[in-house]
């Protein structure tokens with residue numbers, strides 16, 4: 773599977789911060805019930821690797837990847853835990869080289885034309901625009917389309933139910949990602965119905 777295929781399967785990608793691996797499977801089921809098929813677990817917490825492993829074991833129908841990767845050891849740990857794709861807020865030479873031997877899609881983060889061109893030189897034509905809203909959002913994506921027509925983006929950072937559709941309508945946007953689908957307080961109170969509702973609302977935007 774390549775990055776484009778991944779994003780066609782999951783045009784909205786929940787970006788998940790999980791503090792307790794014990795909730796991972798219920799959380800994933802709640803997202804899947806709302807129509808999500810691709811999930812990103814950020815490596816920001818100690819529970820992330822175990823959470824990913826549990827999701828892989830219990831939900832074989834879902835594609836689970838690792839986010840917030842900053843180093844080669846993190847990528848290796850994510851792959852060991854079963855990550856089927858990897859996402860980073862940026863791109864370093866170390867990550868580019870690790871990604872080339874990873875055997876799964878890698879989506880580097882970019883925020884400027886030079887970063888996008890550098891990532892393209894490294895072989896990554898599908899990129900994460902991050903932090904999307906802060907660096908120019910839809911207008912930046914529209915401005916990049918002319919000079920960088922080969923690139924496709926997954927904007928994240930500041931995306932929510934109110935602006936996701938406008939992003940998804942851009943021809944160079946393949947998917948959007950964000951944490952709005954999995955609010956901390958909903959995970960804390962195990963309000964899976966709320967998470968399913970948020971996911972269903974997002975899935976409808978993607979298909980609308």
Ligand SMILES: O=C(O)C(=O)C[C@H](O)[C@H](O)COP(=O)(O)O
Pocket residue numbers: 787814839840841859860861862881902928929930931949950951952
């Ligand atoms: O963890 C990563 O891989 C990142 O680089 C950043 C996340 O995609 C964004 O932090 C999500 O942004 P929000 O939806 O605004 O919370």
